[in-house]
Amino acid sequence: MKRFISITAILLLLALVCVGVVGFNLFRDNAIKQYFATMKPPATTVSTVVVKPSDWTPGVEAIGTVRAVRGVDLTVETTGIVKDILFHANQKVPVDSVLLQLDDAVERADLVAAKAQSVSDKTALERALELQRRGVGTDATLDTAQAAASASAAQVNKLQAVLDQKQLTAPFAGTVGIPKIDLGQYLSPGNAVVTLQDLDTMRVDFSVPEQQLPLLKIGQAVRLGLGGTGGGADMPFAGSIRGIDPKIDASSRLVSVRGEVANPDGKLTPGQFVQVRVELPQEKNILSLPQTALTSSLYGDFVFVVVPAKPAEGAPAAKPVEKPAAGADAAKPAADAKPAGAKPAAEDAAAKPADKPAVDPAAEPEKPALVLSQVFVKPGRRNDGMVEIIEGIKAGDEVVTAGQNRLFNGMSVAVDNTIDPSKSANQQAQK
Incomplete structure (x- = not known):
């Protein structure tokens, strides 16, 4: 009988252990599910810009080639043997100066x-x-x-x-290049001796589509930038249009335009590749964004707008908790029993200002959560790292300017504008 009771107790104990293990596993799995169901990923930090109407300077952009206003490859007119070379490379020579002497x-x-x-x-x-x-x-x-x-x-x-x-002279003042002849060399008419370029004023030849021809006129302002300076952001050379070809190329549908630009420092070189921008009249109240804010996809161009989260999406704001003022007696009974000799309440209040309840800083109202809203827009013209937005956004919208490749609609974000991605690192450091 005792053996039966022992076996029964052991079986009951094993059953209780099994039930406890199974119950613990079910409780753990349920807790894990609830944890992951209520857990929200941390907010992603982004940079933003507030959309504001601004002045916009439209322009016609093209690629051009620089040439000297006066430039020629000098040659000899008669035969002879080179007796003396009277110039050296990159020398500035005056008009009518002798450059070469034949025997x-x-x-x-x-x-x-x-x-x-x-x-x-x-x-x-x-x-x-x-x-x-x-x-x-x-x-x-x-x-x-x-x-x-x-x-x-x-x-x-x-x-x-x-x-x-027998003498080769400079037809105008300019800068000579590298000599292409040597002493004692026999020259024939037409042999190239050296190039002569007047670098004080340069001309730039470029082409624009025929649709943009009505926007151009003689005397219009032109700006030039070197090909490796980062686009239209750095165009230090200013000039004007001097000629527009009255004929449109029937094969390319392009019209040739020529401008003149001052080159006092000699930074522009004949034959150089440059970016050209013809500036048009300024327009006001244009909505524009940094080009980094615009994302293109198969469905269209869109931006991410930062908006406050709905109450169901964000955590409820914590109410401020009032703490009793320092020095207050927590165990003080509801009925204030003043000891003998205590001053009247009116005198006490006059002698000591009323204590204001202190607010716990940790319990201050939290800022509303921010989420992303994907908005499709219609972009327009581009200039100096900015893009015009014709439709889709309005003034006052806060648009994300960096990090779009890891964002999605409805994502929780935090705004940090200490770094402006639309400016270079050098511009950031100068602030």
Whole structure:
């Protein structure tokens, strides 16, 4: 009998253990489910910008090529051997300065002989004129003397011109390039010697679509930026339109435009690739956003707008908890029993200001939770890192400007605008 009771007790104990284990597992699983059901991921930090109407300067943007207003590759006009090179690379030369001297010994000797013959013929002409004046000379003798004097003078001028061709001079003031010849080299007419460029004023040639042709006019402001400066944000060179081609290219439907830009520091070089922007009249009250705020997808362009969470989505705000003032007696009975000799209540209140209830800082009202709302927009023109928004948002909306690749609609976020992603790191550091 005792053995039966022992076995029964052991079985009951095992059953209780099994029930406890199963109950604990069910309780644990239920608690885990409730924990994950009520758990919310931490808010993601984003940068935002508040949409405000602003002034907008539209423009026509294109790619252009820089050329010097005056630039030429100098060549020689006659044959000869290089005797002297009178310039060096990147030298600024004045107008009519001699750059190259060819061997001219033969031409100089011929010129000396021609000048001597010209003097002799001129003397013969004077003698013939004197005889004609005295009446002893014939007309034929005078005509011959005049013809000989004219021919010798023309020969002198011809040899002087040939002698001048042995020198290469600068047709205008500018900067010369690298010499393409050497001393002792034999040159023929057309051989390139050096390039000469006037770098003080540059011209830029670019093309725009025919749809934008009505927006352009002579004298309109033009700005240039170097290709590697980061787009239209840095365009330090200012100029104006000097010419618009009246004919549109039938194959490309583009029209050629030429502008002129001052280049006092010589930073622009002929043949250089530049970004061109023709500035149009300024417009007011335009809604624009940094281009980093706009996201493109197969369904359209959209932005994320930060809005307060609905009451069901956010945690209820905690009410401020009032604490009794310091020095108050917590165990004081409801009926104030003043000890003997205590001052009346009116005198006590006049002697000591009423204590105000202190508010616990930890229990101050929390800021409303913020969530994201995905809004599809219609973008317009772009300029200087900004994009015009035609439809979809209104003034006062707070739009996310960074981190869109990890955001989704309805996501909880926290705003931190200590860093502006639309500006470079150097601009941030200068603040």
